[in-house]
Amino acid sequence: MKIKIVPERCISCGLCHIKSPSTFDYHDNGIVKFYTTEALEEEVPDTAENMQAVKSCPTAALQLVKEQR
Ligand code: SF4
Numbered sequence: 001m002k003i004k005i006v007p008e009r010c011i012s013c014g015l016c017h018i019k020s021p022s023t024f025d026y027h028d029n030g031i032v033k034f035y036t037t038e039a040l041e042e043e044v045p046d047t048a049e050n051m052q053a054v055k056s057c058p059t060a061a062l063q064l065v066k067e068q069r
Contacts, residue, residue: 009061
């Protein structure tokens with residue numbers, strides 16, 4: 001699945017990292033980033049943990065990107 005980060009919506013609550021620590025990390029200011037890249041959109045493993053992270057985000061700072069087919 002592809003996930004988009006909208007940093008200006010992130011309130012640094014920490015939930016996404018708790019749900020999926022191998023995908024989500026934080027900048028020094030607490031704003032979410034991907035663990036492996038500074039990019040705002042990233043293809044991540046199609047796991048329950050990553051889906052939980054997206055669904056848990058209280059501000060929709062994490063969004064699923066629909067792929068064009
Ligand atoms: S769950 Fe959402 S608001 Fe909370 S740290 Fe992650 S991206 Fe930011």
